[in-house]
Amino acid sequence: MAASGARTLTRMNENPSPRVSFVSLGCPKALVDSERIVTRLRAEGYELSREHEGADVVLVNTCGFLDSAKAESLAAIGDALAKNGKVIVTGCMGAEPESITAVHPSVLAVTGPQQYEAVVSAVHDAVPPKHDPFLDLVPEQGIKLTPRHYAYLKISEGCNNRCTFCIIPKLRGDLVSRSAADVLREAERLVNAGVKELLVISQDTSAYGIDLKFAESKFRDHDVRAKFVDLARELGELGAWVRLHYVYPYPHVDDVMPLMAEGKVLPYLDIPMQHGSPSVLKRMRRPASQEKQLARITKWREEVPNLTLRSTFIVGFPGETEEEFEELLAFLDEAQLDRVGCFKFEPVRGAPANELENPVPDEVKAQRYARFMETQQKISAKRLRAKVGKREPVIIDSISGNTAIGRTRGDAPEIDGVVHVTSRRPLKVGEIATVKIERAEAYDLHGTVAGF
Numbered sequence: 001m002a003a004s005g006a007r008t009l010t011r012m013n014e015n016p017s018p019r020v021s022f023v024s025l026g027c028p029k030a031l032v033d034s035e036r037i038v039t040r041l042r043a044e045g046y047e048l049s050r051e052h053e054g055a056d057v058v059l060v061n062t063c064g065f066l067d068s069a070k071a072e073s074l075a076a077i078g079d080a081l082a083k084n085g086k087v088i089v090t091g092c093m094g095a096e097p098e099s100i101t102a103v104h105p106s107v108l109a110v111t112g113p114q115q116y117e118a119v120v121s122a123v124h125d126a127v128p129p130k131h132d133p134f135l136d137l138v139p140e141q142g143i144k145l146t147p148r149h150y151a152y153l154k155i156s157e158g159c160n161n162r163c164t165f166c167i168i169p170k171l172r173g174d175l176v177s178r179s180a181a182d183v184l185r186e187a188e189r190l191v192n193a194g195v196k197e198l199l200v201i202s203q204d205t206s207a208y209g210i211d212l213k214f215a216e217s218k219f220r221d222h223d224v225r226a227k228f229v230d231l232a233r234e235l236g237e238l239g240a241w242v243r244l245h246y247v248y249p250y251p252h253v254d255d256v257m258p259l260m261a262e263g264k265v266l267p268y269l270d271i272p273m274q275h276g277s278p279s280v281l282k283r284m285r286r287p288a289s290q291e292k293q294l295a296r297i298t299k300w301r302e303e304v305p306n307l308t309l310r311s312t313f314i315v316g317f318p319g320e321t322e323e324e325f326e327e328l329l330a331f332l333d334e335a336q337l338d339r340v341g342c343f344k345f346e347p348v349r350g351a352p353a354n355e356l357e358n359p360v361p362d363e364v365k366a367q368r369y370a371r372f373m374e375t376q377q378k379i380s381a382k383r384l385r386a387k388v389g390k391r392e393p394v395i396i397d398s399i400s401g402n403t404a405i406g407r408t409r410g411d412a413p414e415i416d417g418v419v420h421v422t423s424r425r426p427l428k429v430g431e432i433a434t435v436k437i438e439r440a441e442a443y444d445l446h447g448t449v450a451g452f
């Protein structure tokens with residue numbers, strides 16, 4: 001999972017994210033609804049609060065199946081009103097709003113079961129979302145308004161890992177991969193509809209297909225295994241840019257490097273590393289924490305010299321010592337990552353990490369965050385400057401008069417930097433132009449279209 005100061009480098013957390021306290025009552029169907037609502041809110045940058053007190057709003061997903069369940073729901077709403085005051089009610093009891101408002105007239109809004117848009121909109125009204133371009137994989141305007149020339153391609157749901165700071169597996173369950181043919185057919189449809197860039201997403205992209213035992217499925221005239229590298233290769237044949245997000249550094253990720261070297265897949269990897277100290281990674285129970293990440297990065301760069309690496313990290317994880325934090329800074333120095341986001345650890349209700357010993361005091365977290373930022377910003381700026389003078393393919397995202405905004409192969413939409421492009425000829429949105437990079441700012445590049 002995923003990560004200021006610098007626009008694409010690191011992120012200042014001065015503006016805290018809005019916090020929602022969530023109560024989910026009832027059957028598994030209600031739980032699925034809760035999961036969808038929470039996932040949507042998390043994707044929009046809301047944090048989950050452990051307590052009603054201090055949260056910006058409380059959301060109660062009610063059950064109305066039995067009278068006892070109704071009584072329990074009404075009691076939960078009453079408790080939330082007493083402890084917080086700002087309460088939105090959804091779920092089965094919301095099908096009869098007066099049954100709630102008659103007892104609790106001060107609730108902010110009541111929506112019914114499966115009314116995801118309505119409940120999320122009620123949360124927006126109560127406390128607007130804070131967009132974070134470093135964290136949000138999904139752009140601020142939501143997927144449906146994604147420009148026509150790029151599209152998100154979700155290859156699996158859920159996750160088999162059990163990182164101690166994360167509740168996604170509890171909410172979404174274990175990994176469930178789509179068949180390769182299903183993913184490829186969707187990708188093909190998107191490309192046929194004009195999409196020029198496919199953004200592959202999931203909770204753990206490199207684990208794709210493990211649950212299917214890598215089963216084959218027929219796409220066009222041949223069978224394709226549900227395997228990370230096979231899927232990447234097939235996607236690379238569709239004629240669009242293919243960008244891989246949420247890849248963990250398992251050894252088999254090495255297999256995708258030749259595809260990047262050949263230009264089939266973008267030389268870009270989004271790898272949420274979260275820490276550079278083996279002991280902290282162990283406490284986080286991170287996937288691939290035993291792998292030699294630095295050695296792997298060095299090898300990848302030998303094979304794909306223009307590889308852009310993006311990552312996110314957490315500082316102030318429970319028990320993080322000064323020594324472990326310095327290991328993280330040394331890791332940053334060694335790894336020379338291009339784009340990095342950083343979070344101060346915050347407990348998420350229900351996450352096992354909350355029970356770990358020796359929580360790091362807030363002021364220490366803040367100091368470490370600042371030190372992290374200082375170290376990484378220099379690295380990121382240096383890596384961006386190294387692009388000046390080069391010719392880069394740039395995908396054009398928007399045009400205004402004689403200038404356009406685009407992205408190099410090293411920039412994912414919404415979360416990384418952009419290129420400000422000048423051109424003597426008219427450009428089109430979605431076009432991939434060759435741009436001579438002339439100047440680097442802290443986060444963005446400037447350049448001119450090469451040739452006429």
Ligand code: SF4
Pocket residue numbers: 001002159160161162163166167168169203204287
């Ligand atoms: S358990 Fe770990 S790998 Fe899985 S979604 Fe959470 S942070 Fe990502």
